[in-house]
Amino acid sequence: MEKIIEFSADGLYVVNHEGVTLFVNTAYEEITGFKREELIGFHMGDLIKRGYLDQSVSLLVLNEKKRISILQQIGQQKKDVIATGNPVFDESGAISMVVTSVRDLTHLNELTKELTKAKTFSQLSQNRYTFSTDGSDEQIIFQSMRMKEIIHKIHQIAPFPTSVLLSGPSGAGKEVIANLIHQLSDRKDEPFIKVNCGAIPEQLLESELFGYEKGAFTGARNEGKIGLLELADKGTVLLDEIGEMPLPLQVKLLRVLQEKKIQRVGGTETKQLDIRIISATNKKLKELVLKGLFREDLYYRLQVVELSIPPLCERPEDIEILLDHFFAYFSRQYAIKKNVSEETKRILQNYHWPGNVRELRNLVESMLVSVPSFTIEPVDLPPHFTTQLDIVAPTTMKQRVEQYEKRIVQDALQKNTSIRKTANFLGVDHSTLVKKMKKWQMTKE
Known part of the structure; x- marks a missing residue:
């Protein structure tokens, strides 16, 4: 059985019912850069403390007694992997061991990025003249x-x-x-x-x-x-x-x-x-x-x-693509990654732009470097934008708190790889976070 496991292209990691490492195959060593001698016989909690990994799907499986998959960065080169832990139950229904398969997603992620680039260039060819x-x-x-x-x-x-x-x-x-x-x-x-x-x-x-x-x-x-x-x-x-x-x-x-x-x-x-x-x-x-x-x-x-x-106000079709262009340009210049909410885009689309393209360019640069959150909301725009469009800003304590809470959740969703991890990061119940996301019409991309 050990020889068969050794031939697996996926990394395999086995712990006992207490979370102590029993077996690691060659593929896992190659993916992570860690030798099995460094891992076998050690408890997963100790390995986390020593920096071998940031979280253990094996411990999650032992705690929840079901199959669990997580995305994480692992190993010396911080490779992107999907780790799936499977509980093995004995005759009495107790977990005797957990077998975790680890699949390297680094190459797949690189292909996905290249496909995204190709789609973007295709859209430019169809809709824009540069x-x-x-x-x-x-x-x-x-x-x-x-x-x-x-x-x-x-x-x-x-x-x-x-x-x-x-x-x-x-x-x-x-x-x-x-x-x-x-x-x-x-x-x-x-x-x-x-x-x-x-x-x-x-x-x-x-x-x-x-x-x-x-x-x-x-x-x-x-x-x-x-x-x-x-x-x-x-x-x-x-x-x-x-x-x-x-x-x-x-x-x-x-x-x-x-x-x-x-x-x-x-x-x-x-x-x-x-x-x-x-x-x-x-x-x-x-x-x-x-x-x-x-x-x-x-x-x-x-x-x-x-x-x-x-003037820009007489060619509103150009506003959104100019917005996207300047965001991409300054994001590369300053190594900052942010996005604009749909409501903010709507406001910018309806603004009269007295300074035209120069004003739009300067606004984008200002928002990228001065707004601390990942998503730029209407509240982040200069006051004259919302005043000109008669947009009502949050005034009551409840509205202000909700607006602040919404921004915290958006930032947390950007930083974490799943809704469940976001809930853990924020210290709230998973179902509570899902309800709030539905209320605010948020999605986890």
Whole structure:
């Protein structure tokens, strides 16, 4: 019989009616890394104290007098196993021994993870359109028809050197779209220079854009300076917040676009220039033209192709997949694993997102690092989310206690491998925990 047991692919472990180890087969030694000489003759309780295992299914079987299976990590390498203890009864009905089979689940779990990855990639292929920009972790994630039309348009115009005007609210992704246009063009290996026209003081903007010659003005470098437009020769320039550009500078930019030449401040020579201009604004340039704050001729030069990036509230189909994307991204960055409750997702889906994709990204990062529990609930959101949607937060003592109790149970379910182990961890009866889970519509995945 011992020879037959030795040939079993599963680890086998036998204890007597007192819980003392009688026999261990070779497969168990190979799975755990423990030698039978370390185990035979020792009580399971002593082996637990000495760190050989964290719990014993044999002792559970002796206590409950029935077959029991548990999931646990065992051995020197903490392998995932399923241990099933079977009681052997004598003629009087008492347990004479417990035979436990131990099956290594490590390989099976690895296959399951790979299958999950494959399913995720399949869903991405079916529902999302993702474009990564080279040398950056930025991605354009969407499934709304409006964004699909914009990406299709970008593929059409990117190969040509025409000027592109990107309009849309702050945080909607205009810079990411500009990156994509550059990467899909034949200029992708040339410079891509971004200039924020609203962030550079007016008196410095001209010299930054056009450069200057030696001694052009007080404080100028002796050797002069090359401008950003000249640096971008053969490449692309993004003029962000173009609506903030002062009128005198608009005249000079118009000349660059018309003549394809540049002249440094204080200089007399002109230099031939080959650049593509992408401009971006969160203002309505047509209104600025009517008010005399923006040149009409420059507007039409910049607006050869105009792409209007919609705010996030106008493409609600993208909210959930952006939420999932940023959660996955920051989870990898910070090695944090959390999930979002369905009620929280519903709130985020109905929020008006004045800060658009940028606000969503920042919120996800904030929640991942600042919320202590595994599951992010509505109570964890900033106050203006629930205020805007008229959601009633728990106010009575009973409601607050129940909300806190619910979060404790959710965290415990995440930490333990079964409902029964969760109940033991929380120090409550198994049936009590099951009733609460049914009441709160919880499941153990």
